[in-house]
Amino acid sequence: xxxxxxLELRPKYNGILHCMTTVWKHEGLRGxxxxxxxxxxxxxxxxxLYFFFYNAIKAYKKDGKLESLSATExxxxxxxxxxxxLCITNPIWVxxxxxxxQYNAGVDPSKRQYRGMFDALVKIYKTEGIRGLYKGFVPGxxxxxxxxxxxxxxxxLKLRYNxxxxxxxxxxxxTAEYIMMAAVSKIFAVSATYPYQVVRARLQDQHNTYSGxxxxxxxxxxxxxxxxFYKGIIPNVIRVTPACCITFVVYENVSGFLLDFRKQxx
Numbered sequence: 001x002x003x004x005x006x007l008e009l010r011p012k013y014n015g016i017l018h019c020m021t022t023v024w025k026h027e028g029l030r031g032x033x034x035x036x037x038x039x040x041x042x043x044x045x046x047x048x049l050y051f052f053f054y055n056a057i058k059a060y061k062k063d064g065k066l067e068s069l070s071a072t073e074x075x076x077x078x079x080x081x082x083x084x085x086l087c088i089t090n091p092i093w094v095x096x097x098x099x100x101x102q103y104n105a106g107v108d109p110s111k112r113q114y115r116g117m118f119d120a121l122v123k124i125y126k127t128e129g130i131r132g133l134y135k136g137f138v139p140g141x142x143x144x145x146x147x148x149x150x151x152x153x154x155x156x157l158k159l160r161y162n163x164x165x166x167x168x169x170x171x172x173x174x175t176a177e178y179i180m181m182a183a184v185s186k187i188f189a190v191s192a193t194y195p196y197q198v199v200r201a202r203l204q205d206q207h208n209t210y211s212g213x214x215x216x217x218x219x220x221x222x223x224x225x226x227x228x229f230y231k232g233i234i235p236n237v238i239r240v241t242p243a244c245c246i247t248f249v250v251y252e253n254v255s256g257f258l259l260d261f262r263k264q265x266x
Contacts, residue, residue, distance in 0.1 A: 016235050037117045038096035046089050047247055050147060053081035068169050071156050078151035082144030090140060091133035095120040097201055136200040139213055143196045150189035154248070157181045172256055175249055182248035186241050194236070195229035 013019035023031040057077040062069055069077070095117050102112050114120035124132045158181055162171050173181070199216045202208065210216045220228040 016238075019235075038092050038099065038120075041117070042089055042092040042096060043243070045092065046085055047251075049085040049088060050081050051251060053084045054078055054151065057081055068159060069155075071152050074155045075148045075152040079144045079148035082147040083141060086137065086140050086144065090137050091121060091124075092117075093140075094124065094133055094135055097136075097205065098124065101205055136203040139196050139200040139203065143193060143200060146189050146193040146196070149192055150185045150244075153185035153188050154181055157185060172252070175253075178249045178252050179245045182245040183241055186244040187237060190233065190237050190240065194233050197236075198229050198231060 013022060020032065054077060057080055058069065058074075061073055061077060095114075098120050099114055099117065102114065114123060121133070128135075158173065159169050161173070161177070161181070162169055198220070199213060202216050202220070203210055203213070210219070224231075
């Protein structure tokens with residue numbers, strides 16, 4: 001788990017399979033699906049809002065221009081879209097982290113601090129206020145670089161690929177090509193920005209108290225070294241890359257269909 005910082009109260013795992021079998025043994029099937037509701041809501045809302053803001057910002061910057069946007073303009077547009085999205089979705093990610101970290105309750109539901117997503121939202125607000133719902137917001141803002149790098153790489157890969165194939169820059173690709181572009185850009189972005197996700201998750205962890213971002217960085221480095229900032233990166237890549245590919249393929253095909261439909265009506 002990316003939030004593990006060597007504390008004795010926290011379970012230790014030797015790898016993905018050991019983690020899965022240990023969670024199954026102590027928490028049952030429910031333990032493997034802790035936080036699934038806020039994760040689904042958060043992912044859906046984040047992607048929907050991100051694409052909405054990103055395309056709106058891109059359209060504004062491209063208005064009146066004949067040439068395509070540069071890699072830097074794509075990077076800035078994606079970063080702005082990410083910041084706007086985070087302002088809305090951060091409370092959902094806090095609840096997801098808190099629900100996942102209820103490992104000390106085992107299979108007994110009565111020992112769980114939070115019964116579900118909405119119960120977690122209410123309790124966090126009552127005990128910690130708005131500030132509690134926005135824990136990890138600052139590293140989250142730095143984390144907009146993840147989406148920014150991903151979208152920059154994705155757009156640039158599409159542009160270069162079409163140029164390599166001697167096609168117009170905005171030519172639509174096929175499904176396999178979209179999957180390849182999405183996978184490469186996602187892996188690149190995860191590899192470049194994963195340490196921020198570790199810092200953010202640890203700030204949101206209810207089992208430990210940090211004074212701020214620099215305290216997390218200092219304690220993680222002191223106890224675990226560079227390895228601590230990349231804990232859980234392999235299962236993270238395995239988990240997010242297929243979802244990213246599906247999201248981008250669906251988005252590209254649906255947006256293409258809607259644009260063609262609008263053109264036909266006009």
